[in-house]
Amino acid sequence: MSTALEILVDGKACSEGWPLDRALQYGDGLFETLLARKGRIRFEALHADRLARGCDRLAIHADPESIWSQARRAAARHGEALLKLQLTRGDATLRGYAPSGTERARLILSVFPAPRASELPAQIQVVTCPHILGENPALAGIKHCNRLEQVLARASIAKTGAFEGVTASSSGCVISGTMSNVFMELDGELVTPKLDRCGIEGVLRAVVLREAAIVGMPVRTGDFPMSALTRCTGLALSNARLGLLQAHWLDGRKLQGSDRLHDLAARIEALEE
Amino acid sequence: MSTALEILVDGKACSEGWPLDRALQYGDGLFETLLARKGRIRFEALHADRLARGCDRLAIHADPESIWSQARRAAARHGEALLKLQLTRGDATLRGYAPSGTERARLILSVFPAPRASELPAQIQVVTCPHILGENPALAGIKHCNRLEQVLARASIAKTGAFEGVTASSSGCVISGTMSNVFMELDGELVTPKLDRCGIEGVLRAVVLREAAIVGMPVRTGDFPMSALTRCTGLALSNARLGLLQAHWLDGRKLQGSDRLHDLAARIEALEE
Numbered sequence: 001m002s003t004a005l006e007i008l009v010d011g012k013a014c015s016e017g018w019p020l021d022r023a024l025q026y027g028d029g030l031f032e033t034l035l036a037r038k039g040r041i042r043f044e045a046l047h048a049d050r051l052a053r054g055c056d057r058l059a060i061h062a063d064p065e066s067i068w069s070q071a072r073r074a075a076a077r078h079g080e081a082l083l084k085l086q087l088t089r090g091d092a093t094l095r096g097y098a099p100s101g102t103e104r105a106r107l108i109l110s111v112f113p114a115p116r117a118s119e120l121p122a123q124i125q126v127v128t129c130p131h132i133l134g135e136n137p138a139l140a141g142i143k144h145c146n147r148l149e150q151v152l153a154r155a156s157i158a159k160t161g162a163f164e165g166v167t168a169s170s171s172g173c174v175i176s177g178t179m180s181n182v183f184m185e186l187d188g189e190l191v192t193p194k195l196d197r198c199g200i201e202g203v204l205r206a207v208v209l210r211e212a213a214i215v216g217m218p219v220r221t222g223d224f225p226m227s228a229l230t231r232c233t234g235l236a237l238s239n240a241r242l243g244l245l246q247a248h249w250l251d252g253r254k255l256q257g258s259d260r261l262h263d264l265a266a267r268i269e270a271l272e273e
Numbered sequence: 274m275s276t277a278l279e280i281l282v283d284g285k286a287c288s289e290g291w292p293l294d295r296a297l298q299y300g301d302g303l304f305e306t307l308l309a310r311k312g313r314i315r316f317e318a319l320h321a322d323r324l325a326r327g328c329d330r331l332a333i334h335a336d337p338e339s340i341w342s343q344a345r346r347a348a349a350r351h352g353e354a355l356l357k358l359q360l361t362r363g364d365a366t367l368r369g370y371a372p373s374g375t376e377r378a379r380l381i382l383s384v385f386p387a388p389r390a391s392e393l394p395a396q397i398q399v400v401t402c403p404h405i406l407g408e409n410p411a412l413a414g415i416k417h418c419n420r421l422e423q424v425l426a427r428a429s430i431a432k433t434g435a436f437e438g439v440t441a442s443s444s445g446c447v448i449s450g451t452m453s454n455v456f457m458e459l460d461g462e463l464v465t466p467k468l469d470r471c472g473i474e475g476v477l478r479a480v481v482l483r484e485a486a487i488v489g490m491p492v493r494t495g496d497f498p499m500s501a502l503t504r505c506t507g508l509a510l511s512n513a514r515l516g517l518l519q520a521h522w523l524d525g526r527k528l529q530g531s532d533r534l535h536d537l538a539a540r541i542e543a544l545e546e
Binding site for chain 2 (some may be wrong): 003004005006008009010012015016017018020021022023024025026027028029031058059066070074075077078081082084086089095096097098099106108109110111112113131132133134135136137138139143144146147148149150151152153154156158159164170178179198199219
């Protein structure tokens, strides 16, 4: 793209910004949403693992030590905060989709006020979402910047007034919430969807699975049809911001709730990690 | 996102750029690749139609007259050029996936040298691509900025030395090239894949379908399994830059070629539009 003859932004010659950043052009990048608590990043090692997997998958080259030392310093400065860490492939050096391999990754770290429990509604309402998620194993699991499916799904959920919406894959399986992973108590067992064809492998999801294993509480990962949602007795959402949060209502049905999900949530909240 | 406490880019406080542009964060935007010839945008009305469909689908609000008058002026200034017109949803005004509805769209117009026929290889080699395309009708057809599937596919094709790769949907149907639509001569008829579950409805594809109808040369749109590629006797690629271009080789098999695709390509090349 060094060959561009002219670049105009809103009609003016562009003298700043990164009009050729590949994340801007193609969503060619990765991100992490980090919770800082007492000046430290919660579950930093798991976030770093997922970012590294994303970099491997997309062949984005960046120095993890530089990335995480910057994130740690920001967490230390702000104490309690929500951090968005975005790593783009950087400015395009060629026109077109193929990376040249000579791009220099760009790190964008944005700091937001810490979430407060008082921001949560007293009753967590979840609905099934009409939007589906396309299946592509090459992109499944990682937290890349192609998020239009979530944008559309989230916009439709926002209109319903519900806190979260559960989305299905194009094959009709439960995958996740629009901004969270999901755990269900279904026919007496704890389950969570497999994410090998779409969805993001949440860091909190990994923590839930790890802690459940530690306390000897099996969680089965598998493929579950959307009809499972009409039968589950408990449903919890997980992400870095929320931790593990039980829903009270699912499509207008009052959920009985799950003692096991309750205990796991309390255990995870108390972790010093 | 007006609530950001701090934004760092590569470790420095960010005083320029658009770190919160939603296209950068989520690929939340649209683009058009335009060919300027003799100071005019080829097939401008069809590009404007597709961009408008994308704006409708993603609920991005922008004034088409302002967009296209800027593009026309750039085409007039450069005469012969390739233009990339990108329309992002603009800077985020809230944290998270849901648009607030108060974003102001950003228009980025980048001008590149006109493509030259001499840049094309003498023999156009096409291969089948191992990367698949996820299926999501909500995003099918429009030219949005979630293009990691194309980035990965294009990177793998670049390694083979082939000019283009043909990708399948997750259901195993032929969809398109990584940067083009495809037309096949198959069992004596001209066909092109339906794009209701994935793929981009190319402007040149629309021109091919229109011109074929004008000259009474039926092109059937449908679902074709990838195995159709082993049987087709002609294959042509279409996009704004290439026009309609016949391939000589498909997965190492010499193609017989199609007189009808040849005639259509010549007809389209000669259009003054």
